[in-house]
Amino acid sequence: MDIQLEKLELMKLLKETENPSVINAIKKIFQKEEKDWWDDLTEEQKEFLEESLKQADNGEVHDFNAFIEPYLK
Numbered sequence: 001m002d003i004q005l006e007k008l009e010l011m012k013l014l015k016e017t018e019n020p021s022v023i024n025a026i027k028k029i030f031q032k033e034e035k036d037w038w039d040d041l042t043e044e045q046k047e048f049l050e051e052s053l054k055q056a057d058n059g060e061v062h063d064f065n066a067f068i069e070p071y072l073k
Helices: 003-016 020-034 043-057 064-072
Strands: none
Touching: 003 020
């Protein structure tokens, strides 16, 4: 089915509904779509990630394989 035709059919259904739960469910779908995961983080988590990115940019990183190797023996 053509996407434009589907949109028109959905608009018609939305226009005709009197059910508030349907309208609220549709709103939630679009609000979830627009939400950024960053907004769900605490300030502490954001600061930790920002500091981690700075360290990585400065080359202050360790190779995972070298780190884990002693624990594999």
